[in-house]
Each structure stands twice: as C-alpha cells, then as structure tokens.
Amino acid sequence: MSETILQLKDASIYQGENLVLSNVNVEINKGEFVYLIGKTGTGKSSFMKTLYGDLPLNEGEGFIVDYDLKTLKEKDIPFLRRKLGVIFQDFKLLIDRTVNDNLLFVLKATGWKDKDKMTAKVEEVLTKVGMKTKGFKFPHELSGGEQQRVAIARALLNDPELILADEPTGNLDPQTSVEVMKVLQEINKNGNTILMATHDYALLLKYPSKTLKCDENQVYEVVQRKG
Numbered sequence: 001m002s003e004t005i006l007q008l009k010d011a012s013i014y015q016g017e018n019l020v021l022s023n024v025n026v027e028i029n030k031g032e033f034v035y036l037i038g039k040t041g042t043g044k045s046s047f048m049k050t051l052y053g054d055l056p057l058n059e060g061e062g063f064i065v066d067y068d069l070k071t072l073k074e075k076d077i078p079f080l081r082r083k084l085g086v087i088f089q090d091f092k093l094l095i096d097r098t099v100n101d102n103l104l105f106v107l108k109a110t111g112w113k114d115k116d117k118m119t120a121k122v123e124e125v126l127t128k129v130g131m132k133t134k135g136f137k138f139p140h141e142l143s144g145g146e147q148q149r150v151a152i153a154r155a156l157l158n159d160p161e162l163i164l165a166d167e168p169t170g171n172l173d174p175q176t177s178v179e180v181m182k183v184l185q186e187i188n189k190n191g192n193t194i195l196m197a198t199h200d201y202a203l204l205l206k207y208p209s210k211t212l213k214c215d216e217n218q219v220y221e222v223v224q225r226k227g
C-alpha cells in the first residue's frame, strides 16, 4: 500500500484576510514527483508556505509527514521543517561562508554534534548533486545552477520525507534548468518525494509527471497529453 506523505481535505488557503485557494483536496504519496503549476499570483507560493508552516491552515484538514497543519504550534515548526527539504528560487545560501560551511551550519542548527559524521554527511549530499569538489568555494564563486545544486544538497541534509521546491529553476537559463531538473529527477529515482512549483512548461513536457494546477482559487490535477 502506498504511504501518504501529504493530504489536504477541503482546505482553504489565505494570505491574511484574502482567500487564495479554496476546497483544496490533494494527496501525495511516497516516491511521487508532483508539479504545481499556474499563472503568476494564482497561489503556488501560498500553497507551499502553508505546507511548511509559514501560513496557518485555519480551514479544512491538512496532514504532512505526520504533522497536523491545523493544530501546528509555533514550536513545532522547526521540527516539521526538519522533515521537509525546502528549496527556493533564489537559493538562499549564506554568502559569507563556503559551501561546506553553509551545510555544516544547517547540521549544527539541527542538532548534529559528531564532527566526522557531519563531514561525511556534507560529502554525501554534495556528491548526490555533483558538487563534491566545490565545497571550498564561496557562493559568489559559483554559477546560478551550481548554487541551486548546493541548495538542493542542503535540502537533503536531514533525509527529508518530502522536498518542497518553489520555482527552483526560476532564476536559471533553460540549459541550466534542465541540469538542475536532472538532479531533482535523480533524487526522486532514489526514493525522495518531491513537490515542485514551476511555470516552466518546457520542463513539464520534457519530464512529464503528475501535475496539479492552481487556477481561479482552485487546485486540480491536470492530465498531460502525450505526443
């Protein structure tokens, strides 16, 4: 039987007083790669933010990696985020330290203590994204695509049950986007569940997968045409 990683039932998503999405019914199972598409302003980021606890869920039901979004407390959020790997359009790397130190910083902040294990973990995740030899570099010494690979490596540090990627290729040229996408596909093949918001239809066509669309305050699954 497939394991449910995310389930929203009749959920409404708000930005303050404004209703962004209503009657959201979405289920994501372990191992799936799911796109979230929709025009600008239709609520993709708000949807993602609700999932990682940046926006509260006040209406409907929402369960994500064993957390109930409806009863989520402020103090639970860091623990929820440890089970999620979040990737943003603008990478969000710390610019004042090397790639290795960016990753070690996250491990320390999430309670890792053993130096050897930390070094081994950093090497493991950098290897997964093809950046093993670049750990000594500072973010500004890397291309956009390389910085995004590091951000993906960072998202993998605590073996997340679900990766939420909000427009991860939004700042990259088409060729680099495909390279980053290949990394995400590889990670998915190795068992990680991924939800990726994007407006890059070229990627969707090249790597077809289950697709959810935000439109007119609704989220629904779209069937991709073949050929």
Ligand SMILES: Nc1ncnc2c1ncn2[C@@H]1O[C@H](COP(=O)(O)OP(=O)(O)OP(=O)(O)O)[C@@H](O)[C@H]1O
Pocket: 015, 016, 018, 020, 038, 039, 040, 041, 042, 043, 044, 045, 046, 047, 199, 214
């Ligand atoms: N901080 C905020 N406060 C109030 N309203 C907001 C806020 N952020 C977004 N909104 C509104 O919520 C709606 C959905 O925005 P959201 O950013 O989720 O869309 P999106 O689909 O991710 O767009 P984009 O592709 O441009 O990132 C929009 O009408 C937007 O104006």
